Amino acid sequence: xxxxxxxxxxxxxxxxxxxxxxxxxxxxxxxxxxxxxxxxxxxxxxxxxxxxxxxxxxxxxxxxxxxxxxxxxxxxxxxxxxxxxxxxxxxxxxxxxxxxxxxxxxxxxxxxxxxxxxxxxxxxxxxxxxxxxxxxxxxxxxxxxxxxxxxxxxxxxxxxxxxxxxxxxxxxxxxxxxxxxxxxxxxxxxxxxxxxxxxxxxxxxxxxxxxxxxxxxxxxxxxxxxxxxxxxxxxxxxxxxxxxxxxxxxxxxxxxxxxxxxxxxxxxxxxxxxxxxxxxxxxxxxxxxxxxxxxxxxxxxxxxxxxxxxxxxxxxxxxxxxxxxxxxxxxxxxxxxxxxxxxxxx
Amino acid sequence: xxxxxxxxxxxxxxxxxxxxxxxxxxxxxxxxxxxxxxxxxxxxxxxxxxxxxxxxxxxxxxxxxxxxxxxxxxxxxxxxxxxxxxxxxxxxxxxxxxxxxxxxxxxxxxxxxxxxxxxxxxxxxxxxxxxxxxxxxxxxxxxxxxxxxxxxxxxxxxxxxxxxxxxxxxxxxxxxxxxxxxxxxxxxxxxxxxxxxxxxxxxxxxxxxxxxxxxxxxxxxxxxxxxxxxxxxxxxxxxxxxxxxxxxxxxxxxxxxxxxxxxxxxxxxxxxxxxxxxxxxxxxxxxxxxxxxxxxxxxxxxxxxxxxxxxxxxxxxxxxxxxxxxxxxxxxxxxxxxxxxxxxxxxxxxxxxxxxxxxxxxxxxxxxxxxxxxxxxxxxx
Numbered sequence: 001x002x003x004x005x006x007x008x009x010x011x012x013x014x015x016x017x018x019x020x021x022x023x024x025x026x027x028x029x030x031x032x033x034x035x036x037x038x039x040x041x042x043x044x045x046x047x048x049x050x051x052x053x054x055x056x057x058x059x060x061x062x063x064x065x066x067x068x069x070x071x072x073x074x075x076x077x078x079x080x081x082x083x084x085x086x087x088x089x090x091x092x093x094x095x096x097x098x099x100x101x102x103x104x105x106x107x108x109x110x111x112x113x114x115x116x117x118x119x120x121x122x123x124x125x126x127x128x129x130x131x132x133x134x135x136x137x138x139x140x141x142x143x144x145x146x147x148x149x150x151x152x153x154x155x156x157x158x159x160x161x162x163x164x165x166x167x168x169x170x171x172x173x174x175x176x177x178x179x180x181x182x183x184x185x186x187x188x189x190x191x192x193x194x195x196x197x198x199x200x201x202x203x204x205x206x207x208x209x210x211x212x213x214x215x216x217x218x219x220x221x222x223x224x225x226x227x228x229x230x231x232x233x234x235x236x237x238x239x240x241x242x243x244x245x246x247x248x249x250x251x252x253x254x255x256x257x258x259x260x261x262x263x264x265x266x267x268x269x270x271x272x273x274x275x276x277x278x279x280x281x282x283x284x285x286x287x288x289x290x291x292x293x294x295x296x297x298x299x300x301x302x303x304x305x306x307x308x309x310x311x312x313x314x315x316x317x318x319x320x321x322x323x324x325x326x327x328x329x330x331x332x333x334x335x336x337x338x339x340x341x342x343x344x345x346x
Numbered sequence: 347x348x349x350x351x352x353x354x355x356x357x358x359x360x361x362x363x364x365x366x367x368x369x370x371x372x373x374x375x376x377x378x379x380x381x382x383x384x385x386x387x388x389x390x391x392x393x394x395x396x397x398x399x400x401x402x403x404x405x406x407x408x409x410x411x412x413x414x415x416x417x418x419x420x421x422x423x424x425x426x427x428x429x430x431x432x433x434x435x436x437x438x439x440x441x442x443x444x445x446x447x448x449x450x451x452x453x454x455x456x457x458x459x460x461x462x463x464x465x466x467x468x469x470x471x472x473x474x475x476x477x478x479x480x481x482x483x484x485x486x487x488x489x490x491x492x493x494x495x496x497x498x499x500x501x502x503x504x505x506x507x508x509x510x511x512x513x514x515x516x517x518x519x520x521x522x523x524x525x526x527x528x529x530x531x532x533x534x535x536x537x538x539x540x541x542x543x544x545x546x547x548x549x550x551x552x553x554x555x556x557x558x559x560x561x562x563x564x565x566x567x568x569x570x571x572x573x574x575x576x577x578x579x580x581x582x583x584x585x586x587x588x589x590x591x592x593x594x595x596x597x598x599x600x601x602x603x604x605x606x607x608x609x610x611x612x613x614x615x616x617x618x619x620x621x622x623x624x625x626x627x628x629x630x631x632x633x634x635x636x637x638x639x640x641x642x643x644x645x646x647x648x649x650x651x652x653x654x655x656x657x658x659x660x661x662x663x664x665x666x667x668x669x670x671x672x673x674x675x676x677x678x679x680x681x682x683x684x685x686x687x688x689x690x691x692x693x694x695x696x697x698x699x700x701x702x703x704x705x706x707x708x709x710x711x712x713x714x715x716x717x718x719x720x721x722x723x724x725x726x727x
Contacts, residue, residue, distance in 0.1 A: 208349055211349065211724075212349075215724050215725065218726065219725070219726070229726040230726075230727070232718075234726070235717070236714065236717045236721070238721060238724060238726060239716075239717035239720035242350075242351075242661070242723075242724055243664050243665045243720065244665075245349065246349070246351045246641070246658075246661050246665075247637050247638070247641060247661075249349070249351075250353045250355070250637055250640050250641045250644065251633070251636075251637040251640070253354075253640075254636070254640045257355055266632075266636065267636070270633035271633075271637075273630055273633035274633040274634060274637045277630070277633075318633075319630075321629070321633075322629030322632075323629055324629065325628075325629030325632045325633060326624075326626050326627070326629030326630075326632070329613050329625075329628055329629065330613055330616045330617045330625055330628065331617075333614075333617055334610050334617065337609075337610050341632070341639065342366065
């Protein structure tokens with residue numbers, strides 16, 4: 001039971017992705033081609049603006065709404081930077097900056113310096129960097145932070161890719177004039193935290209697709225005269241897969257709705273740690289159930305698993321976030337342990 | 347593309363959070379003399395005085411309708427009481443089953459006479475029920491049970507044996523599933539009865555578990571005359587009645603908090619150590635705990651709305667058992683200390699939980715049965 005905005009967004013993205021994110025679309029993207037018609041559909045429906053406030057021309061949706069879209073990206077393996085653009089729109093909105101038209105924005109990360117409104121430095125392994133027209137960054141210096149929007153100039157991006165063959169460019173900025181600089185009261189850790197939320201949701205969606213594909217395959221594949229789904233050994237494995245998919249979905253939903261409630265780290269850190277554990281189990285079972293065919297490029301299972309294996313290390317691995325949780329737990333002490341779980345605040 | 351599960355997030359209403367503070371205050375006083383190893387046992391531990399105090403607070407039957415003596419409050423508020431009791435290590439075992447499922451069953455299927463006679467004692471924390479399902483030749487295969495209740499005039503004559511009956515030795519009543527007829531449908535011909543355990547012909551024998559505790563029992567019925575008005579629900583409909591209870595039985599906080607005290611003690615141990623591996627592992631377990639709690643709360647929310655989240659409940663129970671069963675092993679790996687019932691707090695928790703943890707994936711539906719249910723939900727069988 002979703003509210004009206006959530007249901008509309010959910011229907012809209014399901015329609016667009018089921019029409020456009022075909023196997024051919026993903027394969028072309030892996031070869032470096034930009035899926036223009038898919039991106040056009042997403043933009044025409046304003047899905048990149050879900051977290052942009054209404055007074056800036058956006059949808060004014062909730063993080064829970066954004067989470068629905070993040071999960072769909074993972075579920076369909078949509079080869080576009082929609083999640084990154086949604087987050088960029090949110091950050092710009094915090095600085096009252098409207099989303100620049102006809103732009104594709106990525107999230108910058110690295111040793112970046114701002115001097116006289118000019119940005120220098122390298123943003124490392126930037127998602128979809130070589131398809132993006134702009135980047136947002138939070139530059140923290142002497143306990144003061146500035147949010148910047150900067151154009152990405154031609155020939156400044158490398159063509160590095162992750163193992164899912166998604167662009168992860170190094171982008172070099174040499175005294176590039178920024179378009180906006182806004183003083184903000186949050187640090188660059190915010191991008192890390194929101195990035196972890198975004199990837200956790202995408203992973204939860206990707207895991208759903210593993211379950212879906214594995215169940216379908218087990219019902220189709222005949223061995224020993226019957227579908228392998230009829231063997232208890234397979235049923236028990238797929239049940240385990242399903243439990244971790246369910247847990248990941250809940251962890252992701254809890255994280256995105258916690259952002260709507262003020263965004264403490266417990267839910268987001270828990271989500272990234274929890275879905276990371278789920279990937280190890282689920283990818284292994286999905287591949288085992290698929291047998292050799294799932295190990296081929298021809299079969300599409302790897303479009304999910306290669307993404308999951310990449311995404312789990314981005315914006316802090318599960319262990320990174322688990323350590324943060326554990327450090328807070330031990331410094332708060334055993335008597336405050338349970339209250340922190342019930343209040344959602346660590 | 348659809349997943350077969352429906353875990354929508356549920357938030358606790360404000361009144362539940364107010365209640366949470368009342369419960370914490372009550373427990374800090376009521377538990378001050380309860381020893382560590384009793385605390386580690388949580389709902390395996392039983393203390394009739396404690397149960398009576400909980401009854402006096404009005405916290406048993408909290409979500410039952412007022413006309414049955416309950417407080418008419420939400421399942422979410424009841425959930426708060428349960429999770430606070432479990433994480434404080436309260437010895438809730440005496441009244442646990444009656445509050446969780448026997449009372450609700452009597453409200454749903456019982457006659458006015460059952461309700462008038464039996465519910466007040468449950469609400470006071472004085473009347474305890476056990477569940478009579480498993481038998482010597484009927485464990486996971488519940489439909490293989492053989493204990494017979496034959497109708498003779500105004501009584502049913504009961505003969506047979508129930509096994510692994512938790513807490514029977516301190517209960518006044520058993521809600522039992524007996525065979526009342528032989529039907530072609532293997533799930534047909536069962537009926538539920540409320541059996542007064544003081545009836546002639548009932549023998550309760552202890553079965554000592556591997557930790558040396560008397561927790562479960564063998565209950566033998568020899569020509570026991572159960573009055574016919576103690577049949578509950580509809581004759582022959584026992585299977586459906588029993589399966590309807592399972593969502594209540596399988597999704598509560600007791601399905602993932604059994605080893606909670608050990609996790610809290612690990613937090614305590616690592617507060618004074620500079621140990622990244624331990625701290626990271628604690629964080630990892632927090633992420634599992636946080637997620638399981640949201641899943642379980644989601645099921646409670648669905649139950650509150652009158653839905654039947656049986657499949658989701660099986661998911662919670664399976665994942666919950668994996669989590670609570672793994673904790674003693676993790677604690678061992680991080681600390682490397684011998685479980686010792688006379689050692690430090692940590693060693694005492696470890697001693698009891700290491701030993702009782704195998705039961706976590708057996709009681710209330712084995713891991714294999716639950717996964718079979720999930721597989722059916724996935725459309726594999």
